[in-house]
Amino acid sequence: MAEAPADQLRIPTPALTALVSDIFVAAGCDAAESxxxxxxxxxxxxxxxxxxxxxxxPRYVEWLEAGFVVKGQDAEVVTDGGAFAVLDGKWGFGQTxxxxxxxxxxxxAQQHGVCVxxxxxxxxxxxxxxxxxxxxxxxxxxxxxxxxxxxxxxxPFGGVERRFSTNPVSIGVPLPGKPLVLxxxxxxxxxxxxxxxxxxxxxxxxxALIEPDGRLSTDPHTLYGPYEAVGPRNPSNGKGAxxxxxxxxxSGLAFMCEMLAGCLTAGGTSGPVNERxxxxxxxxxxxxxxxxxxxxxxxxxxxxxxxxxxAETQPANPAEPVLLPGDPENQRRADRxxxxxxxxxETWSNILATATRLGVKSPx
Numbered sequence: 001m002a003e004a005p006a007d008q009l010r011i012p013t014p015a016l017t018a019l020v021s022d023i024f025v026a027a028g029c030d031a032a033e034s035x036x037x038x039x040x041x042x043x044x045x046x047x048x049x050x051x052x053x054x055x056x057x058p059r060y061v062e063w064l065e066a067g068f069v070v071k072g073q074d075a076e077v078v079t080d081g082g083a084f085a086v087l088d089g090k091w092g093f094g095q096t097x098x099x100x101x102x103x104x105x106x107x108x109a110q111q112h113g114v115c116v117x118x119x120x121x122x123x124x125x126x127x128x129x130x131x132x133x134x135x136x137x138x139x140x141x142x143x144x145x146x147x148x149x150x151x152x153x154x155x156p157f158g159g160v161e162r163r164f165s166t167n168p169v170s171i172g173v174p175l176p177g178k179p180l181v182l183x184x185x186x187x188x189x190x191x192x193x194x195x196x197x198x199x200x201x202x203x204x205x206x207x208a209l210i211e212p213d214g215r216l217s218t219d220p221h222t223l224y225g226p227y228e229a230v231g232p233r234n235p236s237n238g239k240g241a242x243x244x245x246x247x248x249x250x251s252g253l254a255f256m257c258e259m260l261a262g263c264l265t266a267g268g269t270s271g272p273v274n275e276r277x278x279x280x281x282x283x284x285x286x287x288x289x290x291x292x293x294x295x296x297x298x299x300x301x302x303x304x305x306x307x308x309x310x311a312e313t314q315p316a317n318p319a320e321p322v323l324l325p326g327d328p329e330n331q332r333r334a335d336r337x338x339x340x341x342x343x344x345x346e347t348w349s350n351i352l353a354t355a356t357r358l359g360v361k362s363p364x
Contacts, residue, residue, distance in 0.1 A: 008201075008345065009343050010343075011284070013042060013046065015363045017042045018364075019360070020037065020042060021037070022355070023351075023360050026358035026359060027061050029071045030071075030072065031064040041054045041056060041057065042341065043127070046336045046337060047127065048329055049127045050192070050193075051190040051196055052126045055192060055195055055196050055201075055350075056124070056192065057349050057354060058197070058351065058354045059195075063278075066278070068278035069092070069278075070093075070123075071092075071093065072289055074097065075087040075088065075089050076105075082108065083106075083116070085116075085118070086118045087100070087101045088119075090121060091280065094122045094126055094281055095126060098281075099130075101283070101285070105142075105287040106135055108287070112276075114286070117287070118265040118285075119282065119283045119285070125146065127183065128170040128330070129172075131283075131285070132183065134174025138142055139290070140154075140288060141287070141288040142170075142287050143168055143173065144168075144169065144285045145167075145260040145261045146167060146281055146282065147165060147167050148165035149270065150270065150277075150278060150280065151279040152164070153241065154163065154166060154167075154186075157250075157251035161212075161239045162271075166190050168184060169182075175303045178304060178307055178324070180307065181325055182328065183325075187243065187245060188243045191223070191242065193208075197218075198233055200223060200344035200346035203218060204218040208242065208243060209240050209242055212239050219296065222239070223235055223242065230349050259286040261282035265284060267281075290313075307324055310324060
């Protein structure tokens with residue numbers, strides 16, 4: 001088994017997936033939806049995106065119990081233009097309604113060559129790269145812009161007050177044998193990474209957070225305020241903010257995510273007020289079928305040649321070769337599938353506490 005830090009546990013993937021699924025069944029979801037949620041969250045951990053993984057289980061359960069997210073919902077098409085569509089997630093679990101929106105976009109792009117879908121009012125959709133991978137499996141290029149209506153976490157460039165959420169972007173490119181997936185938050189770190197750090201996980205990079213007086217911080221209390229080692233984290237209790245990545249560039253991209261995923265979907269933006277009392281994801285997705293463009297053979301040939309040329313770049317550190325988008329996830333997925341998902345002890349304790357409260361026994 002691969003070695004994990006002393007303060008981390010390695011949980012076998014099947015056992016972790018079964019536990020998470022059982023938790024959501026006990027919380028009232030049906031077996032199919034519980035399985036989707038568990039597979040998606042554990043899949044995020046396997047890919048190394050721990051911020052969007054099982055650390056979110058207690059929070060998802062709290063949202064379900066509070067009525068902020070609704071079990072058993074299907075995305076509803078409210079505008080249908082053939083090669084474009086608007087869908088309403090009706091506050092359903094993102095792991096249910098987002099794949100439905102993506103499936104519609106895939107089917108329409110395979111029919112028309114391109115499709116644009118606008119999803120609104122979705123529960124937290126998790127790792128956006130999953131949806132790029134869903135399109136890649138169908139042979140499609142896809143581009144995804146996401147916002148979080150009602151959630152303010154990130155200060156725009158030059159400011160200290162929260163105005164954006166973490167607003168991720170993902171792009172998937174289906175090269176044969178070398179699928180490319182770009183997936184990142186426009187904040188310097190995702191909120192989930194602050195959540196992981198607050199539960200004993202990987203520490204935040206320097207300058208990830210900013211205090212109201214402009215001082216930079218790596219302390220999760222900047223975002224969450226006071227909290228216990230085991231228990232909920234509430235960003236509304238903190239006075240500071242996450243910073244945008246890349247200074248003005250990340251800040252500008254976050255702003256455009258609000259325009260595209262929030263305003264164009266009509267699902268709402270991060271602010272200035274949250275009239276609905278809960279958060280929801282919006283996602284604008286573009287799907288492109290290379291074969292409809294008549295350039296698929298050259299697209300794939302040129303893409304592979306170029307990708308190989310980039311990967312062959314002489315590295316600054318011989319021990320760290322130049323990687324393509326998706327390479328780090330593939331490497332982590334292989335290791336974690338074989339050796340188990342590494343979880344900080346506090347994260348595991350939080351999950352077990354939720355399981356115990358719901359009468360679920362851990363299989364580990």
